[in-house]
Amino acid sequence: MEKMLNVEHLSTSYGKIHAVRDISFYVNEGEIVTLIGANGAGKSTTLKTISGLIKPKAGKIFFKGENIAGLPGHEVTAKHIIQVPEGRRIFDRMTVMENLEMGAYLRKDSEGIKSDINWVFELFPRLSERASQKGGTLSGGEQQMLAMARGLMGKPELLMLDEPSMGLAPVVVETIFTVIQKLQREGITILLVEQNASLALSIANRGYVMETGKISLTGTGRELLANEEVQKAYLGH
Amino acid sequence: MGILIQQIVNGVTLGGMYALIALGYTLVYGILLMINFAHAEMFMVGAYIGLFTLKFLSDPAWGMARLGLGPVQEFFTGSVLGLIIMFIIVFIVTGALTGLLGVLIERVAYRPLRNAPRLAPLISAIGVSIFLQNAVLLWIDSKPIPFPDIFPIVTLPYGLNSLKIFIVVTSIVLLLGLDTLVSRTKIGKAMRATSQDRGAAQLMGININSVIAATFFIGPALGAVAGIFYGMYYGAVIFNMGFFPGIKAFTAAVLGGIGNLRGAMLGGFMLGMIEALAVGFLPAGYSGYKDVVAFLVLIIVLIFRPGGLLGESVVEKV
Ligand SMILES: Nc1ncnc2c1ncn2[C@@H]1O[C@H](COP(=O)(O)OP(=O)(O)O)[C@@H](O)[C@H]1O
Ligand SMILES: [Mg+2]
Numbered sequence A: 001m002e003k004m005l006n007v008e009h010l011s012t013s014y015g016k017i018h019a020v021r022d023i024s025f026y027v028n029e030g031e032i033v034t035l036i037g038a039n040g041a042g043k044s045t046t047l048k049t050i051s052g053l054i055k056p057k058a059g060k061i062f063f064k065g066e067n068i069a070g071l072p073g074h075e076v077t078a079k080h081i082i083q084v085p086e087g088r089r090i091f092d093r094m095t096v097m098e099n100l101e102m103g104a105y106l107r108k109d110s111e112g113i114k115s116d117i118n119w120v121f122e123l124f125p126r127l128s129e130r131a132s133q134k135g136g137t138l139s140g141g142e143q144q145m146l147a148m149a150r151g152l153m154g155k156p157e158l159l160m161l162d163e164p165s166m167g168l169a170p171v172v173v174e175t176i177f178t179v180i181q182k183l184q185r186e187g188i189t190i191l192l193v194e195q196n197a198s199l200a201l202s203i204a205n206r207g208y209v210m211e212t213g214k215i216s217l218t219g220t221g222r223e224l225l226a227n228e229e230v231q232k233a234y235l236g237h
Numbered sequence B: 001m002g003i004l005i006q007q008i009v010n011g012v013t014l015g016g017m018y019a020l021i022a023l024g025y026t027l028v029y030g031i032l033l034m035i036n037f038a039h040a041e042m043f044m045v046g047a048y049i050g051l052f053t054l055k056f057l058s059d060p061a062w063g064m065a066r067l068g069l070g071p072v073q074e075f076f077t078g079s080v081l082g083l084i085i086m087f088i089i090v091f092i093v094t095g096a097l098t099g100l101l102g103v104l105i106e107r108v109a110y111r112p113l114r115n116a117p118r119l120a121p122l123i124s125a126i127g128v129s130i131f132l133q134n135a136v137l138l139w140i141d142s143k144p145i146p147f148p149d150i151f152p153i154v155t156l157p158y159g160l161n162s163l164k165i166f167i168v169v170t171s172i173v174l175l176l177g178l179d180t181l182v183s184r185t186k187i188g189k190a191m192r193a194t195s196q197d198r199g200a201a202q203l204m205g206i207n208i209n210s211v212i213a214a215t216f217f218i219g220p221a222l223g224a225v226a227g228i229f230y231g232m233y234y235g236a237v238i239f240n241m242g243f244f245p246g247i248k249a250f251t252a253a254v255l256g257g258i259g260n261l262r263g264a265m266l267g268g269f270m271l272g273m274i275e276a277l278a279v280g281f282l283p284a285g286y287s288g289y290k291d292v293v294a295f296l297v298l299i300i301v302l303i304f305r306p307g308g309l310l311g312e313s314v315v316e317k318v
Helices: A043-051 A073-078 A096-103 A110-123 A125-129 A140-152 A170-185 A197-203 A221-226 A228-234 B002-032 B039-058 B063-067 B070-078 B080-113 B119-139 B162-184 B186-196 B198-203 B208-234 B243-256 B261-281 B287-304
Strands: A003-014 A017-028 A032-037 A058-063 A081-084 A158-162 A189-194 A206-211 A214-220
Touching: A003 A043, A003 A189, A017 A032, A017 A043, A017 A058, A017 A189, A017 A214, A032 A043, A032 A170, A032 A197, A032 A228, A043 A073, A043 A081, A043 A158, A043 A189, A073 A081, A073 B198, A081 A140, A096 A110, A096 A140, A096 B186, A110 A125, A110 A140, A125 A140, A140 A158, A140 A170, A170 A189, A170 A197, A189 A197, A197 A221, A197 A228, A206 A221, A214 A221, A221 A228, B002 B039, B002 B162, B002 B186, B002 B208, B002 B243, B002 B261, B039 B063, B039 B070, B039 B080, B039 B119, B039 B208, B039 B243, B063 B070, B070 B080, B080 B119, B080 B208, B162 B186, B162 B208, B162 B261, B186 B198, B186 B208, B198 B208, B243 B261, B243 B287, B261 B287
Parallel strands: A032 A189, A032 A206, A081 A158, A158 A189
Antiparallel strands: A003 A017, A003 A058, A206 A214
C-alpha cells in the first residue's frame, strides 16, 4: 500500500501556545484513519495545518510524495485534499444548492458537477428536499450532511472530517457514519477526527491517540478499542 | 406639489451617488470587518482622474490635438454619439485607474496588518486618507478646479434636467450590474462566501487574496464614478471634497445594514431623499439642518434595528 498522506515531525503553534508538537503519522491510500483525543489535544489544529489554513512551524506534510506544508489553503484544496471543518461552517446565507456549487468552486466540468450533485443527493436524500433552502435554516444534522456533501463536491482524494458527530442525535450520527464507510468503499481515503472514540475506532483501519499536542499511542482500530488506557481515558470503561 | 417632485428628483440623484460610494464601505466591511476610512478619498481621487481624462479627451488645449488626434476630439465633442462614447471611455479609464489604486492601497497598507488587532488597519486607513488628500493638495492644487461643462444640459420641468437623468440612469445600471455580479457570477459567489466564512471559503479553493483584491477594485471603481458625477453636478473638484459625501455614504451603509450590498444601495437612496426633502421642506433658513435630519433617521433606525434596515439582527449573529 502507498502512503497517501505522510506527516513528519509537524509542529504548529498559536503564538506561544504550542498546539501541535512534533507529530508524525501517515494515512495509506484507501484507509480510514482516525485521530482521537480529548478536547484541546490539537486534532483540529493538525487538520487545519494540513489544509493550509494555518502555517506549520516545522515539519513536512507529504501528499502523494509531494511536500505540501505551508501551501495556502486554496492550493491544498486544488490537490483534492478536502477538509470538512469542525462546526460544519456551511454558508448560512446561501442555499443548499449554492453551498454545493461552492464546494465545486475549482471545477470546470459542468457535466461532472451535475452528476456529483445527484450523487451527494443520493447519499443524503434529505438535502435534495431542501435544495433551495438557505443553509442557515437547516437542522444541525442536515448542516453536517451539507458540509460533507459540499466537501465531496470538490472530488476529494483525501477527505478530512473534523468531528462529524458533534452535537448530533444518535440516528443522524449513524447516517453520517454509514456514509463515511460507503465513501471508503468508493475509493476515498479518509482522515477522521472524533471525540466519539468508540464509534470512530469501530470503523477505522487504524488510529492515533493525541494528547496535549503529541501522539501518544497508535494501532489498528481494533487494537486501540481493546487497549486499557484508551478504554479508561476515552471510552468511559 | 412642484417642489415635492423637484426634491424627489434631487434626492434620487444624490441617492445614486451616495449608493455608489456606500457599497465600497459595505463590501470591504463584509469581507474584512474593517471600515475603510480611505474610501472617501477614492471618490475624490476618482473625481480628479475623471476630470483629467475628460479634459484630455475634450479640451483642445490638452493632449489629444497635440498628439494629432484633433479629428477624434472633434468627433467626441461634436455629436451626441461622440459624447456618449467619450463619457463611456472616461468612466472606464477612471474606474480602472481608481480601482487599481484601491488594490495597491490594500496591498501596501492593509494586507500586512490583516492579522493585527482590528484598530491597526483602521489607523492605517486614516493615514492613507490623509496621505491622498495632501498628495492632491500639494501636487495638483489647493483650490477647486472647475469641472469641464461639456455635458449638454437640457432643462426639463420640475427641476429635472438631462444631467440628473444621466446620473440616475447610470447609477442604477451600475448598481444593478454589481448586484448581478455578486449574486450570479463565480467571483461574486466567492465574495459572498468569503464574507460569510473566510476559512470555509479557503477550504472551497477560493483564493482569499484575489477576492479581497477584487473587492478593493470594485468599491473604488464605482466610488470614482460617483466622484465624476459629483464633479459634473457641483461643477468643481477639490482635495477635501470626499469628506461629507464619505460620511454620508458611510451613514447610508450603516443605515442599510453594513456588510449588506442591497442595504447600502437602499441606504444611499434613502439618505439622498431625506436630505433633499429636508432642504425642500424645512422652514426657510433652516435647510442647514438637513444633515441633522439624516442622522436623526439613522439613530431612530438603529434603535429599532441595530443591524440596519437589511442587516442581520445583531441577536441572531450571537
Ligand atoms: N485560534 C487559536 N488561537 C489560540 N489558541 C488556539 C486556537 N485554536 C486552538 N487553540 C489552542 O490550541 C490547542 C489545540 O486546539 P485544537 O486543535 O482545537 O484541539 P482539538 O481539536 O483537539 O480539540 C488548545 O489548547 C486550544 O486552546
Ligand atoms: Mg477540534
